[in-house]
Amino acid sequence: MLKKKLFLLCSILTLVFAGQALGAEKLVNGIDANFPPFAFIDKTGQPSGFDVEAMNWIAKEIGVEVSHQPIEWDGIITSLLTKKIDIIASGMSITEERAQKVDFSVPYWVITQVMVTKKGSPLTIDEILTGKKTVGVQQGTSEAKWLKEEAAKKGWNFDLRYYSSSPLAVEDVLNGRIDAAAMDDAPAKDAVSKKDVQIVGTFGMHEEQFGYAVRKDDKELLEKVNAALTKLMASPEWNELINKYDLNK
Amino acid sequence: MSNALSVVVDSLPYLLQGSFLTIGIVVSAMLLGLAIGIFMAVGLVYGNRFIKYLLTAYVWIFRGVPVVVLLFLFYYGLFNYLGWNFSAFTAVTIVLGMTTGAYQANIFKGAILSLPRGQFKAAIGLGMSELQAIKSIILPQILRMSIPAWSNEYSIILKDSALAFVIGAPEIMARTQFVASRTYQHLSLYITAGIIYFLLTWAGVIALRKLEKYLRIPGYSHHGNQ
Numbered sequence: 001m002l003k004k005k006l007f008l009l010c011s012i013l014t015l016v017f018a019g020q021a022l023g024a025e026k027l028v029n030g031i032d033a034n035f036p037p038f039a040f041i042d043k044t045g046q047p048s049g050f051d052v053e054a055m056n057w058i059a060k061e062i063g064v065e066v067s068h069q070p071i072e073w074d075g076i077i078t079s080l081l082t083k084k085i086d087i088i089a090s091g092m093s094i095t096e097e098r099a100q101k102v103d104f105s106v107p108y109w110v111i112t113q114v115m116v117t118k119k120g121s122p123l124t125i126d127e128i129l130t131g132k133k134t135v136g137v138q139q140g141t142s143e144a145k146w147l148k149e150e151a152a153k154k155g156w157n158f159d160l161r162y163y164s165s166s167p168l169a170v171e172d173v174l175n176g177r178i179d180a181a182a183m184d185d186a187p188a189k190d191a192v193s194k195k196d197v198q199i200v201g202t203f204g205m206h207e208e209q210f211g212y213a214v215r216k217d218d219k220e221l222l223e224k225v226n227a228a229l230t231k232l233m234a235s236p237e238w239n240e241l242i243n244k245y246d247l248n249k
Numbered sequence: 250m251s252n253a254l255s256v257v258v259d260s261l262p263y264l265l266q267g268s269f270l271t272i273g274i275v276v277s278a279m280l281l282g283l284a285i286g287i288f289m290a291v292g293l294v295y296g297n298r299f300i301k302y303l304l305t306a307y308v309w310i311f312r313g314v315p316v317v318v319l320l321f322l323f324y325y326g327l328f329n330y331l332g333w334n335f336s337a338f339t340a341v342t343i344v345l346g347m348t349t350g351a352y353q354a355n356i357f358k359g360a361i362l363s364l365p366r367g368q369f370k371a372a373i374g375l376g377m378s379e380l381q382a383i384k385s386i387i388l389p390q391i392l393r394m395s396i397p398a399w400s401n402e403y404s405i406i407l408k409d410s411a412l413a414f415v416i417g418a419p420e421i422m423a424r425t426q427f428v429a430s431r432t433y434q435h436l437s438l439y440i441t442a443g444i445i446y447f448l449l450t451w452a453g454v455i456a457l458r459k460l461e462k463y464l465r466i467p468g469y470s471h472h473g474n475q
Contacts, residue, residue, distance in 0.1 A: 008284075009284060012277070012280045012281055012284060033426075033427045033430070034426065034427065034430035035430075036430065036431055040427065040430060040431045041263075041424070041427035041428065041430075041431060042431070043259055043260070044263070045260075045262070045263035045266065045424070069417065070417055070419065070423065070427065071417045072415060072416070072417060075325060075416075078325055078329075079417075082325070082329050082334075083334060084334065165426075165430055167429065167430040167431075167433060168430075170433070171433065171435060191433075194432070194433050195433050
């Protein structure tokens with residue numbers, strides 16, 4: 001009877017820790033899976049997107065296996081620092097604040113921030129910022145931080161609402177809960193192609209660059225990734241990817 | 250309208266695959282909770298004052314703090330601090346297991362207290378040790394008695410498993426979100442997710458009802474005239 005109980009206890013523990021067993025020597029890329037066209041889950045249920053495919057190419061070049069792990073954007077740097085993932089290749093803007101915690105690769109993309117409104121809405125950028133409107137933004141993004149800080153400085157009176165992903169903010173623009181959503185131009189273009197929204201324009205935020213993030217003590221990985229990334233950007237495959245994900249400016 | 254439907258049909262295999270992880274989380278958490286619950290219930294009824302205080306504190310903590318707070322606390326906080334690199338699946342299972350363990354402890358404790366005290370005394374009188382009495386007399390009864398309440402716990406934990414998406418476990422809710430982000434078909438997708446969860450709850454409750462009938466001891470029942 002005791003043996004049976006012991007066996008049961010062991011099987012329970014095995015079940016509980018089953019998820020642990022498969023931690024082999026791979027590169028784990030953390031992605032925001034709700035960020036098309038840079039990172040998302042495609043029709044077949046596989047991670048896909050500009051950054052995902054670029055990372056696959058780079059991993060092959062360096063000679064490691066890579067897997068893509070969806071992580072909540074808000075906690076993605078924490079996940080990197082606590083070694084749950086090894087790299088972040090998912091449309092991450094290089095900012096000073098982030099650079100204090102992680103090391104960035106060479107920049108590979110320039111991004112502008114835009115406002116998105118419902119198609120046919122007459123709102124201008126000025127009205128959105130100063131006309132007591134509600135603006136949605138994804139939590140943990142650089143534009144979220146910028147808007148909050150600039151609003152205080154410039155006296156803008158919009159009501160800032162936080163969302164766990166840009167597509168959710170777009171949904172609320174469509175159903176009228178918010179007047180506009182602020183996001184990177186690439187996912188904005190993606191939203192425009194799928195739903196009845198329009199890009200109004202930029203709202204004064206500086207251009208940013210995307211880079212891959214690694215832990216500060218991972219110097220060797222950073223070197224290898226930089227070398228491979230530079231090679232990729234100089235190769236024709238880079239343009240192929242840009243065309244595939246409709247990122248032409 | 251057809252777009253909403255076609256997105257659901259296309260992504261259904263992907264969503265349904267998430268149910269493996271969901272079921273894995275629920276089964277593991279419920280079993281962990283069962284072990285914790287039985288152990289704690291026995292301690293709460295038959296233990297000395299010190300043990301009772303400790304166990305009661307545990308029950309209060311896990312009944313008083315929301316599961317989502319516990320998930321972040323354990324996954325990003327405690328496990329981090331201790332340097333334990335647990336996967337999201339393991340973390341969710343541990344948190345849900347400990348939570349349901351607290352509730353199950355109360356369920357089993359109530360069941361034990363509903364038994365006539367005379368049974369325990371008679372067992373001791375017959376020469377059994379306390380442990381033997383608990384194992385052979387008390388537990389078989391209360392485990393059967395508690396199946397309805399246990400199946401209630403099951404449906405609660407199944408629903409709570411959806412919270413695993415906040416720490417990135419690719420179960421049903423997380424997968425639904427991913428597809429919704431790509432396709433913007435929120436309504437049809439979340440209805441689908443709801444249906445999947447409903448079916449899982451329903452199947453589980455029916456299975457537990459069958460288990461209860463199977464385990465019923467003929468001639469001994471606490472169901473009255475049912």
